[in-house]
Amino acid sequence: MCGITGYAGYKEAAPVLLDALKKLEYRGYDSAGIAVLAAQPLENSPSGNRLFVRKAKGPLSVLSERLSHETVAGTLGIGHTRWATHGEPSDVNSHPHTDVSGRIAVVHNGIIENYARLKEWLQARDVVFLSDTDTEVIAHLINYYYKPESGGGLLGAVLETLKRLEGSYALAVVSSDFPDRLIAARKDSPLIVGLGQGENLIASDVTALLAHTREVCFLEDREVAVLYRDHVDLFTGQGEKIIRAPTHVDWDVEAAEKGGYAHFMLKEIHEQAKALADTLRPRLKETTTGRDISLDEIKLGDNWAAAPRVVITACGTAWHAAMVGKYAFEHFARLPVEVDIASEYRYRNPVTNPDDLFIVISQSGETADTLAAMRLAKKSGARILAVTNVVGSTLAREADLSLYTWAGPEIAVASTKAFTTQLMCIYLLALKLGKLRSRITDADYARYLKALAKIPEQAAAVLAKQELIQKFAARHFNKGKVFFMGRQFDYAVSLESALKLKEISYTHSEAFAAGELKHGPIALVDTNTLVVAIATQTALFDKIASNIREVTSRGAASLVITWEGESAFAAIADEVFTIPKTEDCLSPLLSIIPAQLFAYYCAVQRGNDPDKPRNLAKSVTVE
Numbered sequence: 001m002c003g004i005t006g007y008a009g010y011k012e013a014a015p016v017l018l019d020a021l022k023k024l025e026y027r028g029y030d031s032a033g034i035a036v037l038a039a040q041p042l043e044n045s046p047s048g049n050r051l052f053v054r055k056a057k058g059p060l061s062v063l064s065e066r067l068s069h070e071t072v073a074g075t076l077g078i079g080h081t082r083w084a085t086h087g088e089p090s091d092v093n094s095h096p097h098t099d100v101s102g103r104i105a106v107v108h109n110g111i112i113e114n115y116a117r118l119k120e121w122l123q124a125r126d127v128v129f130l131s132d133t134d135t136e137v138i139a140h141l142i143n144y145y146y147k148p149e150s151g152g153g154l155l156g157a158v159l160e161t162l163k164r165l166e167g168s169y170a171l172a173v174v175s176s177d178f179p180d181r182l183i184a185a186r187k188d189s190p191l192i193v194g195l196g197q198g199e200n201l202i203a204s205d206v207t208a209l210l211a212h213t214r215e216v217c218f219l220e221d222r223e224v225a226v227l228y229r230d231h232v233d234l235f236t237g238q239g240e241k242i243i244r245a246p247t248h249v250d251w252d253v254e255a256a257e258k259g260g261y262a263h264f265m266l267k268e269i270h271e272q273a274k275a276l277a278d279t280l281r282p283r284l285k286e287t288t289t290g291r292d293i294s295l296d297e298i299k300l301g302d303n304w305a306a307a308p309r310v311v312i313t314a315c316g317t318a319w320h321a322a323m324v325g326k327y328a329f330e331h332f333a334r335l336p337v338e339v340d341i342a343s344e345y346r347y348r349n350p351v352t353n354p355d356d357l358f359i360v361i362s363q364s365g366e367t368a369d370t371l372a373a374m375r376l377a378k379k380s381g382a383r384i385l386a387v388t389n390v391v392g393s394t395l396a397r398e399a400d401l402s403l404y405t406w407a408g409p410e411i412a413v414a415s416t417k418a419f420t421t422q423l424m425c426i427y428l429l430a431l432k433l434g435k436l437r438s439r440i441t442d443a444d445y446a447r448y449l450k451a452l453a454k455i456p457e458q459a460a461a462v463l464a465k466q467e468l469i470q471k472f473a474a475r476h477f478n479k480g481k482v483f484f485m486g487r488q489f490d491y492a493v494s495l496e497s498a499l500k501l502k503e504i505s506y507t508h509s510e511a512f513a514a515g516e517l518k519h520g521p522i523a524l525v526d527t528n529t530l531v532v533a534i535a536t537q538t539a540l541f542d543k544i545a546s547n548i549r550e551v552t553s554r555g556a557a558s559l560v561i562t563w564e565g566e567s568a569f570a571a572i573a574d575e576v577f578t579i580p581k582t583e584d585c586l587s588p589l590l591s592i593i594p595a596q597l598f599a600y601y602c603a604v605q606r607g608n609d610p611d612k613p614r615n616l617a618k619s620v621t622v623e
């Protein structure tokens, strides 16, 4: 997730762009840049080019500081604040990216899934690339299609380029040949046009526009906008003109930053359908023999496939993703798996072998215990595979290979979209290893990939029913104790559900492997207890049904999270929340969502700020 902006008006563009980027910085902050069309040809440009580009690694303040020593005259420009996905944070990987002629500059939010193929295609035409980003192909493609000598305009070149892009984009383009306009386009990434008085703007979210206007046009997928200072033209991807009345937005700035949601946590819960799609789709390939998983970025060759054992370590929510990983690697790849809490692993005397596949999971990539565990494993000669959300984090830099979750920045302390995207990476790895190790039949592999491909839309369907959970939370938020229970994959999800609830609602909540109830925890159950049973493992329905009866007969209230169309629990639970049917072994990707919503609404009912729970920090970089 990055933030983009653009300005065409009568004011100096640079301060307007920097101000907008400040509002967008929550979307990414590992580098920032602007391109401004200077009013006069630049002195140091041999071609008299007017395109002034400055970009810098680090937060926006680094760029602002640099620009404070320069004069940037020009009333049209584009800007970007980056959350790295392709290519580590660096000056050269920062946006804007320019084409070989230096006339065209592009900023982009999204992922160009076919960039590697496009890059090869352009390289075969002698285009030299400067960065490791997917975005740079866009600048070069526009230049390729841009033929001013034959009357071909910038808009035509952008439209031709868009036809070749697979994946998601919100992008803005300027060219020194057209100092009066900027072109913007979107597909699967947000982009809003702000309509001002003598000035027009674009931004990834409304927040960045509110200082200038409250009249906006929300661009739809595959639409293109051409902004001039006095008007805006909208086009379809085929270049046909569109007429659309603007929308008036009343949001205050704080609400706008959260996309209209009351809290970042709720926004991030709702971003999961897209984050799951972003993490999955570039890695799911259609081949001539059917669907396959492509993990080119980690070159999962024979060495890794031959590993006799998987070891996974992590903290908190990431450790719960590791717990799901244990079941997934056993199920799909028939590999023995050891899962360890990083703070435990680092202080015991663990047996780690050089041929182990050692996976470290961390949203931030900066958690002190996780880094210490990874360094200890490295000393044993183990090869480290990081699953992380932050390109260029310490974990990503020190691990042998990194598989990124493409969730975008997570602001709320309680992890939500990071968890589900970690699960997605783990499933992709486990399935791919299962295939490489011939532990999974072609038919099963195809079936699982088909199910995986549906997960983003199924997640959206779960989110659409959030009101049911909101109402349930309104009735039960004051319970003294909330226990989550489940078996196997459902047990792992119970652990994460209990953590979510305790960290933001401050309710005493625990997770139990349902079979363990009778070995002790059932002594805690009374009429002040809510038990949430996660029941998606069809073969174990009878077992979990008995467990539910055991707690309800002792006065506990109960909620069951199970499959749509499942009637096994209707008569025995107080309430049943259903999720769309997928493979039992993929259920955590969906079953955690109602539990996240339940935690969120309990916290709100109790008057807590879910984004900033007491005593907790987003990233625990000290012991």
Ligand code: M6R
Binding pocket: 315, 316, 317, 318, 361, 362, 363, 364, 365, 366, 367, 370, 413, 414, 415, 416, 503, 616, 617, 618, 619, 620
């Ligand atoms: O950045 P990491 O994934 O390494 O963070 C690990 C934990 O600190 C983190 O998951 C924590 O448990 C969250 N507050 C959970 O919501």
